[in-house]
Amino acid sequence: MSLDHRLEAQNLCAGYEKQAILENVSLTLPAGKITAIVGGNASGKSTLLRTLTRILPTVSGSVLLDGQSVHTMPSRKLAQIMGLLPQSPIAPEGITVADLVGRGRHPHHSLFTRWGSADDRAVDQALRATGIEKLAEREIDTLSGGQRQRAWIAMALAQETDLLLLDEPTTFLDVSHQIEVLDLLVDMNTGRGTTIAMVLHDLNLAARYADHLIAVADRGIYAEGPPSEILTESMVKAVFGLESRIITDPVSGTPSMVPLGRHKVISRPCSRKIA
């Protein structure tokens, strides 16, 4: 249903006034696939997403969408192709869920178009997909953290973009809603062909749900590829500074990381010693 769009970064340097966060990053988000981005706090994951979506200007290098620099594209056209759910979005006081989700339709309108049935359909579908249709009339301020998060996801869905970037879509969600959101993203990916890139902190869910895994560390990409190749003990050690063991997820067959802390470990692998 949707077109495959290729988003790539070439020798990208990104950061904030004089502070380089990412240096010389080159990557491609595989079209029609789900990519998960992992990395420690403050490693630059959000910075990467914000630079890829043109929210943050690049320091040097380029971001290309289907071979064309995103900086030369009209904002509205770009927003019809690529959507972003920021890590900590702001909801204005008193706005209702339905109203917020409706804002996702903004790039599909110009000064002279009116709200139409296609917009109603998109909003309805987004509300239903995130399971918050009963909350449509509620004000955002009166919702729980997880309900609020789902309202924001619904807004990003209502934008109906072929490329969707999400910054920690599962924070604030309980375990079952985390799984539901990830399942929903897979539905969108297989059903509509939406290309998805998301920042996740849960390595095991990232490995289970992503086709492509990107580990960010040391101002660049430490490793990228299929989760089965990328999620290794040495990667976890290098990226997070954490000793771990990798087992096979009995449900999905994907790699699964079990952390080794200083306490509560009954059988410590003898090959590794922790200082």
Add this chain to the structure above:
Amino acid sequence: MSIAITHAAPRTVPRRRINRRSALVLCLLGGGVIFLFALTLTCGRGCLAPSAVLSALFGHDSAGASFVVNDLRFPRAAMSLVTGLCFGLGGVAFQVMLRNPLASPDIVGISASAGAAAVFAIVILSLNGWIVSLVAVCAGLMVAFTIWGLSSGRGGAGGRLILVGIGISAMLDSVTAYIILEAPEWDRVEALRWLTGSVNGAQLTEVAPVFAALVVFGGMLAVAARDLDVLRLGDDTARALGVGADKTRLVVTLAAVGLVAFATSASGPIAFVAFLSGPIAARLLGSSAAILPAAALTGAILVLAGDFSGQFLLPARLPVGVVTGAVGAPFLLYLIVRANKNGGSL
């Protein structure tokens, strides 16, 4: 929460209902404006028959009504109307853009700078007409950008922007007071106009530039309104939805300062109209759809009603700014108390 669509009952579309409420509120506010405008034309120290007002307006002289209606009441009502619309619109644009009801032009020093510049231009530079308004706009823009700079204001307005603005506002108010003291030829009424705002003795030639500003800058805001609305979701979300945050802020700042400065250079800084209109309109609307026109109409109602009650309902004859100031001050206190509790936004 699967994407498959089950047999869900057709949901009432919330958008429609909100639109209906907006339409109702806008109609009521518009009706209020028309009523107060007509009231100002018909009733004064003596009431005229509506038919006499109409025939006077259309050029048939009927027993002296012509002078009262055409030369006194109509310019006054027209001035109240356009300045009210300008203050309401300019005020709410700032409040929405900075996500803070305290960030209205009359609190953060835009009105004060426009007023001081207008007084300076009239008294010291002996200018008049359009040029005064342009000087006021330039001063307003200068102060706006100074405040942005001093508080390194990006996105929402923190307490810092408000405090810097209040400081600048106080400074400029004293400049205005000083210039007025140095202008001995002014009477008390004229001086009061520049201190609190008044539509006393308005002339149609003074109304014209404000009306033009309303058309030009109001038009700019109307074009930017959709983007402004999305900007309330934060810069990142707005950019992700295809809205250039900085460009929108620039356009909105320019338009809002233009509206407030032109109105201020005609009627003086009518106290708290810019500050009050947005929050009142927001309470009426419930949600913020159509907040700009609703706030503009609310501003017009405040000025028309304030001027009418200042002239005829209160024991002493007061300029409109004194009336709106008395209404606005308690609300300001309420907002400050509330902002300290939960950091309110518009």
